Amino acid sequence: DAGITQSPRHKVTETGTPVTLRCHQTENHRYMYWYRQDPGHGLRLIHYSYGVKDTDKGEVSDGYSVSRSKTEDFLLTLESATSSQTSVYFCAISGGSGYTFGSGTRLTVV
Amino acid sequence: ILNVEQSPQSLHVQEGDSTNFTCSFPSSNFYALHWYRWETAKSPEALFVMTLNGDEKKKGRISATLNTKEGYSYLYIKGSQPEDSATYLCAFSTTDSWGKFQFGAGTQVVVTP
Numbered sequence: 001d002a003g004i005t006q007s008p009r010h011k012v013t014e015t016g017t018p019v020t021l022r023c024h025q026t027e028n029h030r031y032m033y034w035y036r037q038d039p040g041h042g043l044r045l046i047h048y049s050y051g052v053k054d055t056d057k058g059e060v061s062d063g064y065s066v067s068r069s070k071t072e073d074f075l076l077t078l079e080s081a082t083s084s085q086t087s088v089y090f091c092a093i094s095g096g097s098g099y100t101f102g103s104g105t106r107l108t109v110v
Numbered sequence: 111i112l113n114v115e116q117s118p119q120s121l122h123v124q125e126g127d128s129t130n131f132t133c134s135f136p137s138s139n140f141y142a143l144h145w146y147r148w149e150t151a152k153s154p155e156a157l158f159v160m161t162l163n164g165d166e167k168k169k170g171r172i173s174a175t176l177n178t179k180e181g182y183s184y185l186y187i188k189g190s191q192p193e194d195s196a197t198y199l200c201a202f203s204t205t206d207s208w209g210k211f212q213f214g215a216g217t218q219v220v221v222t223p
Contacts, residue, residue: 031209033210035213040117040215041215042114042199042213042214043154043199043201043213044214045210045211045212048209048210048211053189058210079140082120089152090154094209097156097159098144098146098156098159098201099144099146099154099156099201099211100156101153101154101155102153103153103163
């Protein structure tokens with residue numbers, strides 16, 4: 001309903017495989033973010049984007065890359081998934097009243 | 111390492127009681143403080159955005175205050191109801207990275223009938 005969707009909602013993948021998560025927005029917001037949520041750590045910023053092809057690292061960016069070729073899409077890639085990347089991943093867009101979050105992607109690396 | 115501290119980590123409240131909890135953050139270069147409500151199996155939902163020292167915001171039975179000089183914000187729930195059960199997150203940003211929010215670990219509130 002908020003104009004931001006994530007896919008897939010759930011994924012199980014094997015260690016060492018690449019994985020791409022997608023965030024799609026229909027709000028035409030310039031800023032988009034990827035966070036991961038782990039018990040005891042709150043939400044930690046992985047990468048963010050401030051425009052098409054403009055991205056920057058967050059506090060836990062190692063092992064992740066992002067791309068933004070269109071305003072509406074922000075992709076997060078785990079280059080070679082590890083068990084420590086098992087987490088719930090949230091995408092967010094930034095508007096005047098704070099973040100609007102996607103529904104999250106639960107990723108399990110086995 | 112979190113620069114944003116929320117306390118307590120969790121609390122149990124009897125229905126009808128009021129409660130409050132704290133978000134502490136570095137007071138230098140303050141830009142904005144946000145509160146979010148996060149129900150299990152859902153996404154965090156924005157409650158308040160606060161930018162000025164002394165700000166007070168209210169939404170129904172939930173209110174928040176902000177002290178940027180000492181680096182804390184309180185969230186109050188008046189007359190707690192079971193539907194208030196959720197994790198409440200705060201997030202702050204600074205003037206040199208205003209678009210990037212640093213989140214606390216949250217306060218989990220459980221309201222029992």
